[in-house]
Amino acid sequence: MSLTPLSDFVAKYAGAAPLRLHVPGHKGAVTLGPEALDITEIPGADVLYHAQGILAESQAIAAALFGAGQAVYSTEGSSLCIRAMGYLALQYARETGKRPRVLAGRNAHKSFLSAAALLDLEVDWLYGENLLSCAVTAEELAEALERNPAAAVYLTSPDYLGNQIDLRPLARVCHDRGALLLVDNAHGAYLRFLPENRHPLALGADLCCDSAHKTLPVLTGGAYLHLSPTLPEWLAAQAERAMAMFATTSPSYLILQSLDRANAYLSGDYPTRLAAFAAALDAAKGSLARAGFPLVGGEPMKLTLAPQNYGYTGEDLGALLAGQGIVCELADKEHLVMMFTPEVGPRGLERAVAALKAVPRREPVREPPPPLGRPEKVCSLREALLSPTQELPLEACLGRVLGQLAAACPPAVLPAVPGERLDRETLACFRYYGIETCHVIKENNVNL
Template structure:
């Protein structure tokens, strides 16, 4: 394939005319196209306000969002959910070592923030993860027992929904957090649109103190747009300064304007548009179910389409090639699972193509062996995440890594459950998991 620069590669990709089932969810629809242009790419001026100390238009837009979400405060990020995650964690940390409980399925931006803020993680592994017949679940008793053993836990951080659409039992988790007066932080990167489906299923209405919404993933706004919701008054005075510590001093006003338009769209059309979307999604799910490839989970995002093609003999690469024949581009095709992110801004032709692609998928004779997704938390850590990340490292073969300390996270995404976090020691079990996952080299401390 001819190698091109960024601009020409994107042009070439767009020229293929594939239906987008990946982010961003605006799907190049006229909604944003008609309303945004380079003239909104502007800087901080007396007329345009300042994101980190807003007093005029940004303040008005954020107040509009706060009113819509009924939070104590909702603030805008032009640095994606990554910036919201950094801000959330900064808000619960201080200058000392910070003990925080995390569900093990975290995005790499969370691991990086652990290093920046000197966070010591205490892990909870979601149960029955990826077992298609069971909910994705954290046992509140497990949280309770970690709280009892560690009085200095400052916050609990969970990811819900995950990439495949599994939703955690947030309400139960938040009740335990409340008993201990500890804030619950939710990375809702994949669930911003839940507000349009059922208001109560959004984590802000399930007892979370801080929630990060990566709105560009599932709602019509530009890549890089995100919201940070605050439901605890005490945290508000520190929020803007905390965000400014990690964000660019030149946030994109094009992105900020797209957040404004997106919130107007959600308030006016969100509920109806998602109702219509779910009808289209359900048709595709029905066909996928008949084919035996629908990934099912008892508590999941109704708008996410996750397919398991391994049980009809297709690798991710083979399935992607098949989809391309029908002019469909998925969000992700892995060894086992493929993920599609549909949006109300997709055109009808997009759903027709996906439906045809699924209908015309002929099962192969041989089912693929499932040898991935067996995760565990390594038993030993010799360094803090911060020390491990800031130390010198060497790259070694996984087969020669036993007894060594990881200096970088190994977190194949998806499923986004890190096999190794910086500071953890590689033992035989970790070595064989890495090999199983097709990883042959690992960065370890010198």
């Protein structure tokens, strides 16, 4: 049996050079590049969210590889899967007579906020002791669910910086109280293939999204919605519909083939190469720590530095590396995030480590961020995100209600989400992160 039924179909189709009287408009013109292999839902190529043929076959192979009850492909990243998870949580609430409420880690990605607005989900935030990772304890979660019974709990692990939450006890708390555990695993598709399986599904998540394109050799946009084998069948039966609610009707078959080929890649020697590279990166982290670099998070394929104590902002250090042709995932005032895969190889890793170690240590930079507050909630995400707004300079925003996401936020936690009143603390955070204006709800709107 082929591990790549979808790619086989398209290669054969392109090889036969048919007259393409169907979309896409480039008609497979080989002179331009990848167009020859770019088809869409033509006869024989299956239908993404009504999969019964080669796509169903390919997704079943992915599900088996990830230990999922079902894997549903996305060509629109985890962002699409997150909206679908929100829809499934809403269906779960309706069917079980629960309130359409989700308790969510405050470090949720912005696609969760738009999902909550579109679906009119009530969101209560979980902060945890460390505001950046939102690592709530089982006791805190149990208490929060006691106070605010919810249909689902939504957590992000790993986060952008590489912090991970111990999901297993939290899954138990959710299940004891009849709540679904939804996990944003956008950064952790590879966790399934480590010597110790640390994928959210193995730790008790009911649903999770994985951005295959972030950590596996998959084209940008390729992602999975994974369903636990223990998810109620009636809910699992709605997964494709949930994705179709928010997805394009013209999925990219280039991305789908990339996901299809990833199955063959993951079935090969990838776990062995991953384990070897994880060990090498772990050793590199140890040597950087000994050289004085403060490290953040424990995610095995990420190297995150908090270099202010070493004498640099993340931006300074990122610029120094960029000058040597080493381009990092993120550089802000506090952090420098580097994302690795086995494809980087030992030489790439050595190059990055040598470049860092060659940077002389300096007097610490003292530009810590202002503390994140807990701004007052004035209205729901839905009301805020659907309200007319006006853009004002920060100094005119005090006391106003945020109506849209602030443009350039730190990756982990938003100082305020739409619907919250902007206080002095929050505005100081925005200023620190270089945000100069905010979209606030117009004063004559909603009951503010």
